[in-house]
Amino acid sequence: MNRLFRTLNKKALIKAIIAAVLVIALVLVGSRNLQNFDPALIAYLIGTIFAVFGIAYRYSIWLQRPPTRLYWRRSMQFLFSRHFIPYFLRSLRLFFRNIMFQRFLVYRGRRRWIGHFLLATGCMLAFAITIPLTFGWIHFILKPGDDTTYYAYLFGFEAGSFALGSTLAFIAFHGLVWCSVLVTVGAVIMMKRRFTNGGLIATQTFGNDWLPLILLIAISLTGLGISYDYTFLGGKTYQFMAVTHAITVILFLVWLPFGKFFHIFQRLAQLGANLYKKEGSRRGMAVCPHTKKEFAAQIHVDDLKKVTEKLGFNFGKEDGTSHLDLSPEGKRSALARAHFEARKESGHFFG
Amino acid sequence: MPVTDYHQEMAFFVDMQRCIGCHACEMACAECETNGQESMIHVNYVNRAESVQTTVQVCMHCEDPACANVCPADAIHKDEFGVVHSANTSRCIGCSNCVLACPFGVPKKMEEAELMMKCNMCYDRTSAGKKPMCATVCPSQALFYGTREEIERMRPDSVPVNSFKFGKEEVNTKVSIMMPKGTHQLIVG
Structure with missing residues (x-):
């Protein structure tokens, strides 16, 4: 008790x-x-x-x-x-x-x-x-x-x-x-x-x-x-x-x-999430460095960087940017490119 | 309740270099009943202006899923088999935190339904001992579901890797990608 x-x-x-x-x-x-x-x-x-x-x-x-x-x-x-x-x-x-x-x-x-x-x-x-x-x-x-x-x-x-x-x-x-x-x-x-x-x-x-x-x-x-x-x-x-x-x-x-x-x-x-989205888009949208398209409110991306850090995740890169700056499509492409480069370096794309 | 028959020795192996962008997996994915006939798999051009390279992305089912951690509604959970399930429909508030936090860019937000949905490795099938829909139809075996021994026999020059580096974060997953022999981790950037 x-x-x-x-x-x-x-x-x-x-x-x-x-x-x-x-x-x-x-x-x-x-x-x-x-x-x-x-x-x-x-x-x-x-x-x-x-x-x-x-x-x-x-x-x-x-x-x-x-x-x-x-x-x-x-x-x-x-x-x-x-x-x-x-x-x-x-x-x-x-x-x-x-x-x-x-x-x-x-x-x-x-x-x-x-x-x-x-x-x-x-x-x-x-x-x-x-x-x-x-x-x-x-x-x-x-x-x-x-x-x-x-x-x-x-x-x-x-x-x-x-x-x-x-x-x-x-x-x-x-x-x-x-x-x-x-x-x-x-x-x-x-x-x-x-x-x-x-x-x-x-x-x-x-x-x-x-x-x-x-x-x-x-x-x-x-x-x-x-x-x-x-x-x-x-x-x-x-x-x-x-x-x-x-x-x-x-x-x-x-x-x-x-x-x-x-x-x-x-x-x-x-209701709060909807308000957040509305105000976020009014303040400005984040543009994906890969697709060059708007994908979310910038404040949402910035807030999420802080939240993930508090939760013990560190997606920050050496150059000061973050993996979270990418849109979902940008992240998938970044992964595919890294995979492609690794295969290329090995000299075999398949096998 | 149905009896769960999840085969723990079976695993998912992805080789994006084998993806030919045929979208067969997308069509098959929509047959998965846990998705409500919505396709959850992603097939996209990597950089259409420069090449015809396509990539395919399923949920990687992270050991410590960022999507579940950032969910303000506690809607995402990982089960005892390591499968990270799609958002609990009664809890999800459609905030998109998971969509933006997933390092693999997997979850989708269904805007009108105020709901996040994602691949849950065809849980209706895998929990009954069957293969996920996408892996059953992939003609180039970019998506393969089977035992580790099977994939090692089929790809003698490759090795399954389930560790990734995104920025300073190391992410370990249930799903593996096929990498050149001797690789232990894929550093994405």
Whole structure:
């Protein structure tokens, strides 16, 4: 146990504790000192606090790696520059395009995008519903003398109402059912790929590729089970449905920082990479000494020289230039020419 | 999960001087299922203005891959067989660090898909005991996949070299290139 504490990264630990305490504070404030908090959801809350702690810890460790730290710093530097407004708007547009709608996946395969979009949208909608409920930010009441109207409260303030039995009530009460359907359909599409695509079959692993899909389907099906129970079984199996659903959701929350689901948080770095590329090309492009063509932003090449050096690589040459000054095609040609010269020197091109 | 049957005694040998620029390997590469039918091999003229010399480049699968080290998303990993895999699709953020850092100029950035892709030695085939697609079709055997004994028998005046010098950096690889006998390292510059 002592060894575990000794190996913990202090910077990351502090950030993770701050993030977890912040969540607890948000719960206390948002639920008006817990008066609107639903004690039945305490297990979900504990799971969420652990997930936030773990995600903040891993994210912080991740940002300490030289290439990640460089991207993070550059993204912030470029965003909060005199080009803030165009870069902020660009990032916002890309946030919707690539994070909310994952449009870049269309270019990896249309069916793949549809599957991922359904799965991700279902998850995001479910989070948008369950987190405010778990934190006690939203609650619903019936007012005395009026048992036909349901009132929604946000942070303790009345935010709206709807008639029980109305279409709106049906849609709202079954919000998580719609999410479950989206997730299940999406996960089945993604699973089918893993059964039929030869490349995926060769490289996939159970823990990284199958377990996340199985877990998402398990969460969805047990969630649907709760609805099925109170709609058709009169609540006879409620305990079983509620406990199995809680177990699957908490497993998901606890696993969020460690497994494949961490890519949800890493994906945001794509926005930074895009900004870096945009600002880099504005500042000037690097020209390959071999092909004489522009191939990347000069700042990218220069930054990469520093990063590779920090990582223990030294591609610098005696004349002060670097192998990294070459474009990919230039590097391939340099290798071929060196090979040609070596063969020529030996007196035999083949053999 | 399928049973992995990777033949450790098999190795990849490249001899760029034998490349005739026919692009057969490019066509075959697109048949590799781990690439999603995208060709990952590079065939290009070395200096078209001066000569007709062409070169062919597969991933050399470095012992300490620069691409994996510079990846900000931890998307590239080397497996227990020494194969450096194409970027993990859920992690890759399309930053192109790997494209620019690879000393052999191998990774490709698929711009619209925001994804790096590269040769992973036809892992769908090699992990099942088969040869990579490019090596099966190369008519001049610039690309050869087999045992060390086989290549030594076929090329008695050459020796496989898997050590390279780029600037001050020494890079050792899983894939070898065929060099004149007595050579231990290719100094690129």
